[in-house]
Amino acid sequence: MNIKKQFREGLITNNPVLVQQIGMCATMAITTTLFNGVGMGLSVLIILTCCNVVVSAIRKIIPDEIRLAIFVVVIAGFVTIVDLLLQAFIPALSAALGVFIPLIVVNCIIIGRAEAFCQKNTVSASFFDGIFQGLGYTCVLICMCVFRELIGSGRFGGGLIDIANGFRFTLDGTGGGIQLFPSEYGASIMNLPFGGFITLGLLIALMQYALKKGEKKRALAERAAAEAEANKEDESC
């Protein structure tokens, strides 16, 4: 399993949200400010990587009959750890994400990767799978947050960026973000679940378009190469 291919799969061709279409609930619920998106994305990335490593490390001793129960125990363990750490060290993020952190336990990205990837692959491959799938998830969240926050509240980087006293990043969720236009003119419906559905739909459509286009291009290139090969053979005759 090479890393480059895993990177491409996690971020593009097998992106957890846009292509596999798993883990949508939290995606739609929390992508209202950049602070939430980055926080949730990184939490999932850390939990996913840890679970992947542990599951693949113990994959030989897990009996097939109870593998799901064991996956859930491992996942719930890591989620609780991250939840407690967030409450202790970044309480603002814990407050903003609320119930969606504990809900990562049933986020199908993690159990899906454990089932589909880690129980068949080595620890190192699973580690990179966790990182890249997590990154893919984070990227989608960030795209959705930026779009929804801009259209919904006319803002960029709410909670994360503070420009009141010079440009700086905040970790306590108090940054007001960069107001690009007054929030009264924002379509606040974008902050509601409706906006989440619309944004996700648009993103998936865009992704499918890009993937199809890429496939066509590759097919054309292959055909051109085959023709060139054929021409060469003609000339040599």
Next chain:
Amino acid sequence: MNGESKKILKLTFILFLICAVTAGVLGVVNEVTKDRIYMQKNAKTIEAYSAVLASERYEELTFDKDAFPTVDVVSKASNGEGWVVQTTFSGAQGSITMVAGVDNDYKCTGISIIEHSETSGLGANAASTAEVGVNFRAQFIGQGEDIALAGAGGSIEALTGATITSEAVTKATATSIAVVKSLG
């Protein structure tokens, strides 16, 4: 012992082992973070109390819990400036915990939201430190027991797209003033 029950025992043992390891790890993490989490929660409450009505100490009073089911704690400011009332009530998404200060003329001296699970960008603005949240909460200062939303004949402008949250907070403020009045 036959093969079948041996197998079940083995499965049980493995599952037990993994659960035990997980529980052990969680115990350690809990031990490490417990104090910090308690401190964070406590700090928030203390900050909220002094934000609505500054005082050195607050003395907890007894009140009629049956008449005011949403009220958690009523405290008298030790400097005689008034009372601080902590209430927990339901908002649009889940329960909201807030404190309201009440002065000796039974007027609100300010509100501060400690915990909530309102929609980010809408109801959550009620607790936000951004301009919109600060302006929303500033409206409550000086209001009496007849406090109400602008739509219901009062003067509190509801947050855009968050009427339920705004109404719940307004009602809780009225309750806070009422419970203080009931104590005389």
